[in-house]
Amino acid sequence: MSRISEPSVRRLSHYYRVLEEVAAEGKRMISSHLLAEREGITSAQVRKDLSSFGSFGRRGLGYHVEHLRDEIRALLGLDRRWRACVVGAGHIGAALLGYRGFADQGFDLVAVFDADADRIGRTLEGRVVRPVSQLSAKDGFEIGVIATPVRAAQEVADALVAAGVQGILNFAPRKLRVPDSVTLRAVDMTMEFESLSYALTHARAGRLSAGRVRRRPPRGRPRA
């Protein structure tokens, strides 16, 4: 369990949401089938994911909702609070600071920085914008969020690393270099659109000419 793939972590996040929802509905048990159904994946995948961290349901009963929810919460590191800062007081920074859902899951965006003299000193969603030159280890940030223009992103990443963050969430559409000791995640909004265009393309093809986009038979070539 020390390493699972990013898609697996994403599925854990999904299960966690379903479990929170089902717990709120007052249900005690949930089947792998229902966990799968709600997420559009197979129940076999659910069982595999959950068994990989030692959680086994009972045949005919399923998984204990609150127990599994708490287990996944701990696995995802959501049973504690994370101290985070946002660099970039533009639209993305403001949108993130204004979203209350982060604090609900333990992510406290406690500070915001910018390099623009016009923005420094202003209040954004209740936080005073500080000069990015003030970024230092004294604040004890564990996570840094980069919401700057592309041209500033690498410099800001370096400053965040120097300030001792362990993880960086990057919204700027460019690749960043960070030391191996720092975890980097990039947010790519285009992928959300692509998921939609995929679905629309195939829904449309299905409506216009059923079978046109069906799986082709293997051509019998060897594997790469």
Added chain:
Amino acid sequence: MSRISEPSVRRLSHYYRVLEEVAAEGKRMISSHLLAEREGITSAQVRKDLSSFGSFGRRGLGYHVEHLRDEIRALLGLDRRWRACVVGAGHIGAALLGYRGFADQGFDLVAVFDADADRIGRTLEGRVVRPVSQLSAKDGFEIGVIATPVRAAQEVADALVAAGVQGILNFAPRKLRVPDSVTLRAVDMTMEFESLSYALTHARAGRLSAGRVRRRPPRGRPRA
């Protein structure tokens, strides 16, 4: 190929990015191993994904970069342009309208709507904010993006459906009801933070006490 899971589509998006990058570097061929390595998944998964839509590499040579890129581009519906509108002229709406990467992949955010009289008529990232009451089928939007406060989201979804959109991308953190004929994708920013907190939690546990978060042995219970 008429239906693949959302995680599979996400992997296709990833392969597409790698292929674009590798094509830009001038490489002609790429192995499943390299496609996997760059994405942190197994090469077996890559071959499975690619074979499921009829693309087979050649042993020892791999996949033809441009051919595979074009094939995935068409699969993802990126070989055409999509006409989209944004509802909500706040920070998220502005951030989306300001991002040039969408147009590069074929997503044209051609209009922005809001219900707030103070915002209507203003220019946001080059588009004049229109009253949401003007949403109609005349504009021919295929995709609608919801970037409104939670309380307005369902009403806006209904208006988008009435205006004939085929797909909705929802940034408001609440579940929406749409007809089966409309594809809905929800963007959940918290998941990006969770992927980070998972990684940090396990990196930390690994450093502090190796083995503490290792896989537990199966307890021998039957499957759920």
